[in-house]
Amino acid sequence: MKHLSQDDLVLHYYGEGGAGAAKHIAECSECQANYEQFSSMLSAITLPEPPPRGEDYGAEVWSKIGPKLKERTTATPWWALPHRWAAVATVAVLIAIAFLAGRYTKRLPARSPVEATNNGQLPQKVLAVALGDYLDRSEMLLVEVAHADRPEDLNLNTQRRYVSELVATNRLYRQTAQRVGDTETEALLDQLERVLLQVEHTPQSATESDVRQLRQQIESGGLLFKVRVAQVQIKSKSKSGSRAGTAQDTSAFQDQKRIL
Amino acid sequence: MDKMERLDAAAVALVRAGDRDAFRLIVERYSEMLFRLAYRITGNETDAEDVVQETFLRAYRKLDSFDGRSNVGTWLFRIATNYCLDLLDRRKAQPQVLASHPDKDESPLEERVCSEQPNPERLAYSTEMQTNIHAALQSLSNTERTAFVLRHVEGCSIEEIAVALNVRSGAARQSLFRAVEKMRKFLAPAVRPAG
Numbered sequence: 462m463k464h465l466s467q468d469d470l471v472l473h474y475y476g477e478g479g480a481g482a483a484k485h486i487a488e489c490s491e492c493q494a495n496y497e498q499f500s501s502m503l504s505a506i507t508l509p510e511p512p513p514r515g516e517d518y519g520a521e522v523w524s525k526i527g528p529k530l531k532e533r534t535t536a537t538p539w540w541a542l543p544h545r546w547a548a549v550a551t552v553a554v555l556i557a558i559a560f561l562a563g564r565y566t567k568r569l570p571a572r573s574p575v576e577a578t579n580n581g582q583l584p585q586k587v588l589a590v591a592l593g594d595y596l597d598r599s600e601m602l603l604v605e606v607a608h609a610d611r612p613e614d615l616n617l618n619t620q621r622r623y624v625s626e627l628v629a630t631n632r633l634y635r636q637t638a639q640r641v642g643d644t645e646t647e648a649l650l651d652q653l654e655r656v657l658l659q660v661e662h663t664p665q666s667a668t669e670s671d672v673r674q675l676r677q678q679i680e681s682g683g684l685l686f687k688v689r690v691a692q693v694q695i696k697s698k699s700k701s702g703s704r705a706g707t708a709q710d711t712s713a714f715q716d717q718k719r720i721l
Numbered sequence: 722m723d724k725m726e727r728l729d730a731a732a733v734a735l736v737r738a739g740d741r742d743a744f745r746l747i748v749e750r751y752s753e754m755l756f757r758l759a760y761r762i763t764g765n766e767t768d769a770e771d772v773v774q775e776t777f778l779r780a781y782r783k784l785d786s787f788d789g790r791s792n793v794g795t796w797l798f799r800i801a802t803n804y805c806l807d808l809l810d811r812r813k814a815q816p817q818v819l820a821s822h823p824d825k826d827e828s829p830l831e832e833r834v835c836s837e838q839p840n841p842e843r844l845a846y847s848t849e850m851q852t853n854i855h856a857a858l859q860s861l862s863n864t865e866r867t868a869f870v871l872r873h874v875e876g877c878s879i880e881e882i883a884v885a886l887n888v889r890s891g892a893a894r895q896s897l898f899r900a901v902e903k904m905r906k907f908l909a910p911a912v913r914p915a916g
Contacts, residue, residue: 503904505850505908521752
């Protein structure tokens with residue numbers, strides 16, 4: 462019987478020896494004894510835990526390297542690429558449609574985007590663009606709050622009506638996402654809605670601590686980032702959708718379900 | 722691809738599209754993991770900090786070469802490992818102590834002696850073992866030590882070690898074998914059987 466070499470034992474110890482080695486060790490008392498001695502030695506080797514880092518370690522690293530990162534540039538200017546112009550034109554058209562659709566839906570406040578689309582009254586891509594448009598507006602608000610140090614920076618009284626509109630719009634989209642079973646979009650909008658509600662109900666007499674709490678709520682859940690990711694995905698889908706043609710017969714629910 | 726990987730991929734797409742701040746998500750997510758890896762390879766806190774920062778700077782510069790076949794974490798792991806080796810080779814110096822300090826009572830050896838109450842004999846044994854581990858680690862080359870840390874501590878497969886070291890899997894396997902053989906020579910005489 463050919464016994465296992467030390468290298469075989471190493472591989473077996475680290476789980477890469479295969480079934481053959483395991484079978485041999487089970488059957489061969491000499492290799493079994495060797496393996497026990499060998500595994501005793503290896504399991505005795507421990508390295509010290511690295512010094513612990515604080516919870517904000519990642520943020521500390523970012524503060525050190527962030528300023529050193531240069532703006533990325535593409536090899537070819539974006540405006541020199543013909544397909545970019547096509548994409549820009551497409552986005553412009555979609556935004557125009559979204560604007561018109563937004564005006565139209567405002568006259569029918571009781572109807573959700575789902576209902577409107579189900580009746581075929583809105584083009585299929587409008588929901589996607591409208592959601593993108595809504596996320597753009599939400600992002601602007603989040604950025605403003607995230608950069609506010611004092612209550613005066615926010616001018617809460619002026620913002621309140623605008624935020625209330627965002628909350629109402631958010632609710633419609635969240636309900637739509639819920640109905641179509643798009644859990645990711647629903648989760649994002651749910652998180653967003655909670656922050657918007659908090660902004661909406663922050664009094665004009667808010668303290669710096671209140672503003673800090675708002676900032677933390679945005680930062681801790683990575684909300685701003687998630688919103689940006691969703692925007693990119695929507696834009697990406699819009700572009701691919703415009704290339705493939707928009708005259709598809711699938712429902713807007715299904716289309717929106719694929720957005721995020 | 723899980724949700725975090727999708728977020729990583731989206732962050733990469735955003736950075737490529739010019740949104741530098743999106744890189745922050747990647748930095749915040751992977752800094753600690755890279756620090757732990759770098760510390761174990763270099764054995765030095767300052768070097769480990771340096772490795773973390775340089776890894777992200779290199780990753781940012783090389784982002785266009787990231788093809789997405791591996792996930793972002795694996796890619797950063799590879800960059801960090803390479804930089805650790807560069808750092809150690811450049812200095813041509815042995816890393817600092819990697820083994821547990823003998824004065825610190827963190828040894829699993831004592832756990833293996835099946836008693837919670839240390840006695841002088843066990844403490845002496847632990848101290849001797851840690852001294853031997855220290856000496857054994859000092860005897861390894863930078864590549865051997867890195868292969869050993871990646872396998873023994875980080876749980877990387879031979880293939881992953883090969884990718885991290887930028888060598889063929891056979892070479893990675895041999896580095897691990899040599900490392901274990903050197904460790905065995907230092908430690909086997911001192912190791913008590915388990916149980």
